[in-house]
Amino acid sequence: MINGRMVLLIMGLLLVVEGAFMLLSSVVAAIYGEYDLPYFLWSALICISIGGVLSATNYKAEKNLGKREGYIIVSMVWVVFSFFGLLPFYLSGAIPSFTDAFFETMSGFTTTGSSILNDIEALPHGILFWRSLIQWLGGMGIIVFSLAILPLLGVGGMQLFVAEVPGPVAEKLSPRIADTAKRLWVIYVLYTVVETLLLWVGEMNLFDAICHSFTTMATGGYSTKQASVAAYTSPYTQYIIIIFMFIAGANFTLSYNALHGRVRKVFKDEEFRYYFGFVILVSVLVAGVLYFSGDVNNVEQAVRDALFQVVSLITTTGYATADYLVWFPTLSIIMFMLMFIGGSAGSTGGGIKVVRIVLLLKNAYFELKRLIHPNAVIPVRFNSKAVSPTIITNVLAFIVIYMLIVGVSMIIMSFMGYDLNTSLGAVATCIGNIGPGLGEVGPAANFAHIPDFGKWFLSFLMLIGRLEIFTVVLLFSPHFWKN
Amino acid sequence: MINGRMVLLIMGLLLVVEGAFMLLSSVVAAIYGEYDLPYFLWSALICISIGGVLSATNYKAEKNLGKREGYIIVSMVWVVFSFFGLLPFYLSGAIPSFTDAFFETMSGFTTTGSSILNDIEALPHGILFWRSLIQWLGGMGIIVFSLAILPLLGVGGMQLFVAEVPGPVAEKLSPRIADTAKRLWVIYVLYTVVETLLLWVGEMNLFDAICHSFTTMATGGYSTKQASVAAYTSPYTQYIIIIFMFIAGANFTLSYNALHGRVRKVFKDEEFRYYFGFVILVSVLVAGVLYFSGDVNNVEQAVRDALFQVVSLITTTGYATADYLVWFPTLSIIMFMLMFIGGSAGSTGGGIKVVRIVLLLKNAYFELKRLIHPNAVIPVRFNSKAVSPTIITNVLAFIVIYMLIVGVSMIIMSFMGYDLNTSLGAVATCIGNIGPGLGEVGPAANFAHIPDFGKWFLSFLMLIGRLEIFTVVLLFSPHFWKN
Numbered sequence: 007m008i009n010g011r012m013v014l015l016i017m018g019l020l021l022v023v024e025g026a027f028m029l030l031s032s033v034v035a036a037i038y039g040e041y042d043l044p045y046f047l048w049s050a051l052i053c054i055s056i057g058g059v060l061s062a063t064n065y066k067a068e069k070n071l072g073k074r075e076g077y078i079i080v081s082m083v084w085v086v087f088s089f090f091g092l093l094p095f096y097l098s099g100a101i102p103s104f105t106d107a108f109f110e111t112m113s114g115f116t117t118t119g120s121s122i123l124n125d126i127e128a129l130p131h132g133i134l135f136w137r138s139l140i141q142w143l144g145g146m147g148i149i150v151f152s153l154a155i156l157p158l159l160g161v162g163g164m165q166l167f168v169a170e171v172p173g174p175v176a177e178k179l180s181p182r183i184a185d186t187a188k189r190l191w192v193i194y195v196l197y198t199v200v201e202t203l204l205l206w207v208g209e210m211n212l213f214d215a216i217c218h219s220f221t222t223m224a225t226g227g228y229s230t231k232q233a234s235v236a237a238y239t240s241p242y243t244q245y246i247i248i249i250f251m252f253i254a255g256a257n258f259t260l261s262y263n264a265l266h267g268r269v270r271k272v273f274k275d276e277e278f279r280y281y282f283g284f285v286i287l288v289s290v291l292v293a294g295v296l297y298f299s300g301d302v303n304n305v306e307q308a309v310r311d312a313l314f315q316v317v318s319l320i321t322t323t324g325y326a327t328a329d330y331l332v333w334f335p336t337l338s339i340i341m342f343m344l345m346f347i348g349g350s351a352g353s354t355g356g357g358i359k360v361v362r363i364v365l366l367l368k369n370a371y372f373e374l375k376r377l378i379h380p381n382a383v384i385p386v387r388f389n390s391k392a393v394s395p396t397i398i399t400n401v402l403a404f405i406v407i408y409m410l411i412v413g414v415s416m417i418i419m420s421f422m423g424y425d426l427n428t429s430l431g432a433v434a435t436c437i438g439n440i441g442p443g444l445g446e447v448g449p450a451a452n453f454a455h456i457p458d459f460g461k462w463f464l465s466f467l468m469l470i471g472r473l474e475i476f477t478v479v480l481l482f483s484p485h486f487w488k489n
Numbered sequence: 490m491i492n493g494r495m496v497l498l499i500m501g502l503l504l505v506v507e508g509a510f511m512l513l514s515s516v517v518a519a520i521y522g523e524y525d526l527p528y529f530l531w532s533a534l535i536c537i538s539i540g541g542v543l544s545a546t547n548y549k550a551e552k553n554l555g556k557r558e559g560y561i562i563v564s565m566v567w568v569v570f571s572f573f574g575l576l577p578f579y580l581s582g583a584i585p586s587f588t589d590a591f592f593e594t595m596s597g598f599t600t601t602g603s604s605i606l607n608d609i610e611a612l613p614h615g616i617l618f619w620r621s622l623i624q625w626l627g628g629m630g631i632i633v634f635s636l637a638i639l640p641l642l643g644v645g646g647m648q649l650f651v652a653e654v655p656g657p658v659a660e661k662l663s664p665r666i667a668d669t670a671k672r673l674w675v676i677y678v679l680y681t682v683v684e685t686l687l688l689w690v691g692e693m694n695l696f697d698a699i700c701h702s703f704t705t706m707a708t709g710g711y712s713t714k715q716a717s718v719a720a721y722t723s724p725y726t727q728y729i730i731i732i733f734m735f736i737a738g739a740n741f742t743l744s745y746n747a748l749h750g751r752v753r754k755v756f757k758d759e760e761f762r763y764y765f766g767f768v769i770l771v772s773v774l775v776a777g778v779l780y781f782s783g784d785v786n787n788v789e790q791a792v793r794d795a796l797f798q799v800v801s802l803i804t805t806t807g808y809a810t811a812d813y814l815v816w817f818p819t820l821s822i823i824m825f826m827l828m829f830i831g832g833s834a835g836s837t838g839g840g841i842k843v844v845r846i847v848l849l850l851k852n853a854y855f856e857l858k859r860l861i862h863p864n865a866v867i868p869v870r871f872n873s874k875a876v877s878p879t880i881i882t883n884v885l886a887f888i889v890i891y892m893l894i895v896g897v898s899m900i901i902m903s904f905m906g907y908d909l910n911t912s913l914g915a916v917a918t919c920i921g922n923i924g925p926g927l928g929e930v931g932p933a934a935n936f937a938h939i940p941d942f943g944k945w946f947l948s949f950l951m952l953i954g955r956l957e958i959f960t961v962v963l964l965f966s967p968h969f970w971k972n
Contacts, residue, residue, distance in 0.1 A: 339913075343900075366889050369882060370889040373882060402881070403857070417822055426825060476860060
């Protein structure tokens, strides 16, 4: 039996928390004195009262939480948060279409960053703040929510950790999960504050610095400018954002180690080394092609444009300082391929994740070795430990299902009349939680022109991608519901 | 130590055989009395004398053949055959560029079918016959060559069987490989004769019927018409070709069973059932979209166009009766995806192969089951037998390396200025041994406009694809050359 009351209790408490963050946004609205203030208060009231009623009526639920309840809560929270989180956009009229408001909110909470807005600067500050805040909340997402809040309820959250921590290898930071969550939260907040200050020192005002820090650390990619980060032309600002995108795309436990002086441990981490090496390698390649193809005539700018776009896509942030679709064709192909890599496990990045790609490539390499030495036992190693075949088959299954979903989704998008590039780009960027795609949804365009059905469908892909597929697929499997 | 003399002996004998087939083409040239006759005789002379010298000087080689010698011969024979096989095209001036002649010949022997010819009908009959014949020879390729010729030399060819039989599961037809090879050869010839007669009864003349039968059974796709099979508008001809393409894309051991009255065994074969079901399913979908999108206004033609294009691409034949790039966008996306499936193992088809795709999907499905029942042992089954994890990791490695090669090759093609569609389409169609691609190399276009470097590179991809990657990759691996 599924403990439905416990699920409702937790959802109720989480809704109250969402309402509290709306109240925070209402403070921003009040400071700027714009028209959005009352709508934040109404939205917060709705969240807190419904959440309150849910919590109060289920307060006496049995405090046990199984794997299935964990899966259900993790999958539901994004949907519920998005339906309530769209209220400020929708009630204030900032986004008049309900579908658009849902798309924008789901794109926020899943830290995707695909947008339907055609005139971002016209929106009031409270709305822009809320839009960035939902990415920030989504970024650490259920890692922190489930690890900090659920243990407070006195229930073991380890089952959620299994369901939610991105990537197949979840190194335990500390045996006590609530502690872990709080430590990661502190690091997350710390980075956000430091980035805000560094951006504020540059050409951004405090408001824009806060909003961009929110969406950098979440690898979300929402900007307060229609032109994205391209609106800020100073190399300083762009380099700061590159550095923090890179940090946000790395495993947060590494940041924890680094901040405690264990820097060597960071560079001993195999996923990090591949992540770092790959970013450098691809950026050098892109910078070279940018310069020698004549797309960019200045070496520093070629390096900066390359680094920015490469880091933005591999970390699945999705900011843009250039339109890669108008670059030399090789570069848009490279950018497209980056969409299938994604950040590190344990980061806020989406996508397939560096560790999975590395395991896959290593397995392929060792398979060749095995072909020549058919009797030798050659296990794949990661971080000096042998990786069990079970993990390899799991990674394989993940990627197969990921690609299968991409394939079927492309076909669904194409029914709306979109060509291969646009269909593939929209699907890859949404399931990878990136932001911009290819063709008609490239970095210089947006998702406003997609029909309503397509927006709901892409929102669903964002959710699937954010929950690393298995969680959601399981919910639709009849096996899951059998006792 | 690699037994180099034995390698040279076998290559010599094979060259003599190639020369003999050139003499066969010279008969066709003589019948039509066109200008290509002397060039066939010269080419045959060159092949037979070089082959003869190689065989004669290495006649005393030790008659032992290891795995490595097997790999080397299999990989080399396509290159050597292509370099000699281009002689009639090049010497006669039918294809004035050496690069083009090599591309066309490699595309023939690998049964790819991508062409650089802009005016096929202008060529003499001998040349057209040779062009079809090299596909026919390539089609059963080294399966037959290595199984029929090598045992005649008194050496066990089983190691070649390991290196060459397409697909991971090689069911033994008979313990005696020479027998097997001869039986498959008989079936192959039989099908070719039957198809020739059936096509001849229709609107084709005998010459065109023979040439198209050659390239159907090889899943090659070279046509004697610039417009490909679209030049033959009668539904009868198109249906005949659909049926034989389908047969050629199925495992030949199934044909052996069927022709011996064991039809039930055919439908019990799991790969065949997926292959059959998938063709029907996708064809129905394509026919539906074709009809309801208004691309084709006639139900019978919609079904026929769908079946033809679907079967042509999944079997990697590459004939066309319609330009799928001008169809409703969904359809060109489906056609593109078919390029990544390929024929059955043990067929003349290229690509990834149905069995690998099925194993991958099954593994993914079972992984989901395992997630819910983490303690249950749930092996993947194929043809009612449990598939060992070793085979699954091997299949995984195959597909990863395949996709990696596609990715890197796309980038290399894009350096020549081709966009995503053309780069991806050219690479996918060449490594999959299909024929037509996307964009500027679609079914209504050809490969003439590709720069020389690109043609050599794509020829290499055809070879890699034909040899199912591992064989070629191993040759470039330092491990391979260590004792």
